[in-house]
Amino acid sequence: GAGVSQSPSNKVTEKGKDVELRCDPISGHTALYWYRQSLGQGLEFLIYFQGNSAPDKSGLPSDRFSAERTGGSVSTLTIQRTQQEDSAVYLCASSLDLGSAFFGQGTRLTVV
Amino acid sequence: SQKIEQNSEALNIQEGKTATLTCNYTNYSPAYLQWYRQDPGRGPVFLLLIRENEKEKRKERLKVTFDTTLKQSLFHITASQPADSATYLCALNDYKLSFGAGTTVTVRA
Numbered sequence: 001g002a003g004v005s006q007s008p009s010n011k012v013t014e015k016g017k018d019v020e021l022r023c024d025p026i027s028g029h030t031a032l033y034w035y036r037q038s039l040g041q042g043l044e045f046l047i048y049f050q051g052n053s054a055p056d057k058s059g060l061p062s063d064r065f066s067a068e069r070t071g072g073s074v075s076t077l078t079i080q081r082t083q084q085e086d087s088a089v090y091l092c093a094s095s096l097d098l099g100s101a102f103f104g105q106g107t108r109l110t111v112v
Numbered sequence: 113s114q115k116i117e118q119n120s121e122a123l124n125i126q127e128g129k130t131a132t133l134t135c136n137y138t139n140y141s142p143a144y145l146q147w148y149r150q151d152p153g154r155g156p157v158f159l160l161l162i163r164e165n166e167k168e169k170r171k172e173r174l175k176v177t178f179d180t181t182l183k184q185s186l187f188h189i190t191a192s193q194p195a196d197s198a199t200y201l202c203a204l205n206d207y208k209l210s211f212g213a214g215t216t217v218t219v220r221a
Binding site for chain 2: 103
């Protein structure tokens with residue numbers, strides 16, 4: 001596609017429920033990144049994919065968070081048993097190797 | 113891992129003046145250093161990339177310098193305009209893309 005697409009754009013969920021966030025990167029981009037941004041804060045690195053493999057999962061906050069990328073394209077970030085502190089904007093970006101990254105508009109997650 | 117520090121959280125300047133933002137990093141110099149702009153409620157937008165063997169890069173009213181000895185990049189917005197008001201983020205490529213906390217620039221008319 002023309003840009004990085006994320007869905008849903010907004011998600012309100014009850015505490016304890018599981019959520020799935022989707023990222024559709026720019027076609028041909030090998031690198032894919034997930035970040036989290038709380039209100040007024042900077043970008044918190046979560047995970048990085050190069051192709052389908054994730055060489056760096058160090059940013060995932062807990063074992064409730066997991067991510068996968070299939071076919072070197074679409075990625076899904078899953079949060080199990082959501083907590084209120086998970087509320088944030090989740091941003092996805094893609095790039096060609098180490099070049100400039102293009103971001104989606106984010107998914108605003110609210111856990112109530 | 114790299115620690116990235118950007119100068120003061122907020123910078124207020126008068127329209128027409130030059131804004132200068134600083135990005136300092138620890139450890140090794142990355143292959144690339146990048147600058148992004150983020151507006152409220154939106155994802156960051158790429159502005160400029162500078163390689164470790166480049167000293168300076170320009171794009172319209174923007175200028176970036178990269179000093180691997182000082183482990184520092186400077187980002188300049190010349191002839192600033194109110195539309196330049198945003199948060200500016202420094203990012204380093206090592207094997208992943210890591211961001212500084214950002215500097216919020218407000219340009220007064």
